[in-house]
Amino acid sequence: MIRLRAWQAHATLMIVLAMAIVYFQAYVLGRLGSPWLQVDLATVFVVYVSIEHLLLGALVRIFIVAALMHMFSGAPDGFYLMFYLLALVIANVLAKFFALHKLSSQFLIFAGIFCLKFVLVYGSLSKFQRVADFGSFFREVAPSVLVTTLCSVPLFAFFSAIDGLFDASSRRDHRQELAEN
Amino acid sequence: MLVFRRYGFALLVLSALIFPFAFYSSDVATRRDLSFVEKLVYTVSRPIELVFNLVTHQSRDMVRSYVDLRGARGEADHLKDENAKLAVKIQMLQEVEKENERLQKLLNFVRQVNLKFVSGQVQSGDPSFLYKSIRLNRGESEGVLPGMAVVAAEGAVGVVMRTVSKASDVLLLNDPNSNLDVIVARNRRRGMLEGSAGQTMLFKYADRGSRVLVGDEIVTSGLTGPFPRGIAVGKVSRIRVEKDGVTQVIEVEPAVNFAEVSEALILLRNSREVDVIRRVGGGEWMKKLVESVPGRSGG
Numbered sequence: 457m458i459r460l461r462a463w464q465a466h467a468t469l470m471i472v473l474a475m476a477i478v479y480f481q482a483y484v485l486g487r488l489g490s491p492w493l494q495v496d497l498a499t500v501f502v503v504y505v506s507i508e509h510l511l512l513g514a515l516v517r518i519f520i521v522a523a524l525m526h527m528f529s530g531a532p533d534g535f536y537l538m539f540y541l542l543a544l545v546i547a548n549v550l551a552k553f554f555a556l557h558k559l560s561s562q563f564l565i566f567a568g569i570f571c572l573k574f575v576l577v578y579g580s581l582s583k584f585q586r587v588a589d590f591g592s593f594f595r596e597v598a599p600s601v602l603v604t605t606l607c608s609v610p611l612f613a614f615f616s617a618i619d620g621l622f623d624a625s626s627r628r629d630h631r632q633e634l635a636e637n
Numbered sequence: 638m639l640v641f642r643r644y645g646f647a648l649l650v651l652s653a654l655i656f657p658f659a660f661y662s663s664d665v666a667t668r669r670d671l672s673f674v675e676k677l678v679y680t681v682s683r684p685i686e687l688v689f690n691l692v693t694h695q696s697r698d699m700v701r702s703y704v705d706l707r708g709a710r711g712e713a714d715h716l717k718d719e720n721a722k723l724a725v726k727i728q729m730l731q732e733v734e735k736e737n738e739r740l741q742k743l744l745n746f747v748r749q750v751n752l753k754f755v756s757g758q759v760q761s762g763d764p765s766f767l768y769k770s771i772r773l774n775r776g777e778s779e780g781v782l783p784g785m786a787v788v789a790a791e792g793a794v795g796v797v798m799r800t801v802s803k804a805s806d807v808l809l810l811n812d813p814n815s816n817l818d819v820i821v822a823r824n825r826r827r828g829m830l831e832g833s834a835g836q837t838m839l840f841k842y843a844d845r846g847s848r849v850l851v852g853d854e855i856v857t858s859g860l861t862g863p864f865p866r867g868i869a870v871g872k873v874s875r876i877r878v879e880k881d882g883v884t885q886v887i888e889v890e891p892a893v894n895f896a897e898v899s900e901a902l903i904l905l906r907n908s909r910e911v912d913v914i915r916r917v918g919g920g921e922w923m924k925k926l927v928e929s930v931p932g933r934s935g936g
């Protein structure tokens with residue numbers, strides 16, 4: 457019987473959760489035709505770990521999600537790593553200005569990062585594609601951005617509840633520890 | 638460790654700023670050969686993926702069975718009627734087919750029905766929701782190689798971009814990174830079909846003076862790429878002239894509804910150019926070339 461410490465169990469669970477999220481997104485959500493069902497769970501997870509987990513742990517989880525997403529996607533090489541690294545930096549910067557316990561703040565952070573994803577994709581298109589179909593691109597991504605931003609708030613609470621099962625693992629606890637000392 | 642704690646975030650900010658410059662300044666495309674890290678990720682995650690695949694397939698089948706049963710009786714009556722009509726149609730078509738065969742013999746037309754293929758089931762879609770690819774449950778062990786064409790009953794689906802032993806990823810024709818050599822079926826004018834960020838595709842580099850009309854059928858040219866000629870790709874859905882008065886944007890509606898593809902055929906023949914290069918330069922030379930210059934996936 458393997459006995460894991462709290463942080464080891466937390467790290468393992470987070471990796472399993474990251475994999476489950478990517479598989480769910482590829483096998484279930486990726487096969488659904490409607491853009492209103494295209495919830496980008498992986499990005500919500502990445503933003504959550506970027507804000508709430510310690511930097512090193514967050515980086516490891518982000519690399520795993522990026523690698524798995526790359527394995528499933530037709531995106532150009534390095535796209536996910538670039539996007540998630542930028543998301544990590546921007547989420548951390550925004551978290552310094554917004555109070556995270558407020559729903560409106562969470563909503564704004566997520567909305568900002570989802571918009572960043574579409575700006576990055578739009579930037580990777582050829583000039584002809586950009587000229588030709590900004591309208592269709594916008595029509596395609598708008599429902600996904602909206603529905604993911606709406607779902608991000610309860611998902612944030614869900615991930616937070618999972619973190620709450622383990623002690624001294626999240627950045628919030630770490631900050632509290634530092635403040636107490 | 639202490640250095641990372643102190644400067645970790647600053648380093649991350651720096652790398653996050655440099656990365657986009659490198660990404661956008663290089664002609665980044667999806668590579669065909671898997672790197673060591675990619676192979677590792679595939680191998681490690683494969684057992685979990687298989688379990689997930691099994692569970693989702695079973696759940697989907699259960700839901701479908703329930704939905705199917707709800708309207709089964711009405712559908713059965715409808716199908717009986719349709720069956721009777723189809724039986725008559727088949728007899729008529731058999732006559733037409735015989736006539737067609739006779740004409741083809743006369744014209745020395747080489748039919749391409751002897752192409753080898755494997756059929757595969759679609760396992761998953763693209764989780765990015767922006768780029769467009771699917772994963773099929775057929776891979777290297779069935780003879781599937783990157784660059785092979787994938788077709789469905791309605792027409793061309795895409796090109797195999799990556800393979801592992803039991804799975805292959807297919808870049809769909811409407812993905813922004815996809816390119817295909819096509820012709821307009823009506824007047825045999827040649828052009829390039831490119832994917833887009835939306836659901837439609839864009840017809841580019843049309844021959845000078847070629848008149849393309851809304852409703853024109855676009856088919857594969859068979860001149861370059863892995864597709865044999867004449868496979869349906871789509872129909873011209875919209876033509877508009879840009880503000881400069883010169884650029885013409887021709888949008889093509891795909892023949893295949895990619896969201897509803899559940900099975901597809903992988904044609905076991907390579908791209909024509911690749912075959913020529915292999916014959917002239919040899920396999921090893923070709924391999925080195927592919928490794929040194931990551932090319933764009935597509936036809």
